Amino acid sequence: MAAKIIDGKATSAKMRGAILEKVEALKARGITPGLAVIIVGNNPASRVYVNNKKKACAECGIYSEEYALPEETTEEQLLTLVRELNERRDINGILVQLPLPKHISEDKVILTIRPEKDVDAFHKQNVGAIMTGDYEFVPCTPAGVMALLDEYGIDVTGKRAVVIGRSNIVGKPQAMLLLHKNATVTVCHSRTQNLAEITREADILVAAIGKLEFVTADMVKPGAVVIDVGMNRNAEGKLRGDVAYDEVAEIASYITPVPGGVGPMTITMLMQNTLRAAELTAE
Numbered sequence: 001m002a003a004k005i006i007d008g009k010a011t012s013a014k015m016r017g018a019i020l021e022k023v024e025a026l027k028a029r030g031i032t033p034g035l036a037v038i039i040v041g042n043n044p045a046s047r048v049y050v051n052n053k054k055k056a057c058a059e060c061g062i063y064s065e066e067y068a069l070p071e072e073t074t075e076e077q078l079l080t081l082v083r084e085l086n087e088r089r090d091i092n093g094i095l096v097q098l099p100l101p102k103h104i105s106e107d108k109v110i111l112t113i114r115p116e117k118d119v120d121a122f123h124k125q126n127v128g129a130i131m132t133g134d135y136e137f138v139p140c141t142p143a144g145v146m147a148l149l150d151e152y153g154i155d156v157t158g159k160r161a162v163v164i165g166r167s168n169i170v171g172k173p174q175a176m177l178l179l180h181k182n183a184t185v186t187v188c189h190s191r192t193q194n195l196a197e198i199t200r201e202a203d204i205l206v207a208a209i210g211k212l213e214f215v216t217a218d219m220v221k222p223g224a225v226v227i228d229v230g231m232n233r234n235a236e237g238k239l240r241g242d243v244a245y246d247e248v249a250e251i252a253s254y255i256t257p258v259p260g261g262v263g264p265m266t267i268t269m270l271m272q273n274t275l276r277a278a279e280l281t282a283e
């Protein structure tokens with residue numbers, strides 16, 4: 001049995017079309033959603049992400065502004081810019097591309113963004129809202145995973161879900177979102193004992209580890225839904241996931257490829273959060 005492929009590119013294109021329609025409707029009411037993206041320094045990966053975010057904004061009819069600041073920008077200069085953007089009525093979302101240079105406190109910067117403009121959902125107020133289930137913004141990657149499950153009619157209610165990874169941006173919020181959807185959730189990490197025994201119990205397995213092709217077929221229950229969040233480069237420099245795709249696809253019921261799975265969804269969910277931030281100003 002070969003797994004069905006969960007197509008993040010197609011799902012993403014469909015969602016962006018729906019976002020564009022909603023943006024047009026808001027524009028007709030005199031509100032243009034606006035996103036400010038701040039990048040500090042010359043990290044090439046960050047540069048690619050920021051360019052993709054700008055492109056997605058254009059595709060969704062969202063106004064975007066980019067602030068490309070030099071590496072030597074001081075913390076106070078960055079905080080001043082964030083405070084200015086907090087006050088702007090035409091900017092609904094503020095995204096500071098991480099990582100920041102070492103001399104700037106990421107925590108301080110994130111906490112300075114107004115929670116209602118924190119479209120990455122990294123501010124503690126938004127993180128807390130995810131715990132209680134009463135949230136407006138969800139971190140983009142876990143939200144993208146949930147949107148994919150939804151698109152493919154995969155109901156997680158009552159199912160065993162195992163998340164490998166406990167980072168604040170992926171693993172933890174992913175576990176919480178699955179829990180809100182009534183899955184029975186286990187979170188694994190680098191200190192987990194007997195990992196394969198646990199992952200083999202999963203009906204839904206989410207890999208967010210950051211280790212090339214770490215999840216092998218012997219770690220997966222036949223018929224499981226396997227979601228690969230990982231983005232790693234293999235020896236040939238090609239983008240690959242945390243899951244050994246070829247062998248796991250033989251036994252899973254559904255699987256996300258890398259590239260073309262979770263990746264395209266992340267930016268789409270950022271567009272969704274920016275739209276939501278603009279809608280909130282109109283409510």
Ligand code: NAP
Binds near residue numbers: 167
């Ligand atoms: P991270 O902060 O480095 O967290 C990795 C997690 O994996 C940690 O909780 C770590 O456990 C766990 N881990 C590491 N080795 C392990 C092992 N041998 N067994 C079990 N667990 C292990 O990474 P992240 O930011 O969550 O990202 C994870 C991956 O997703 C990366 O490849 C990243 O590039 C990718 N990513 C993709 C997107 C996207 O848009 N598709 C977005 C964000 C991230 P400890 O906590 O014990 O250290």
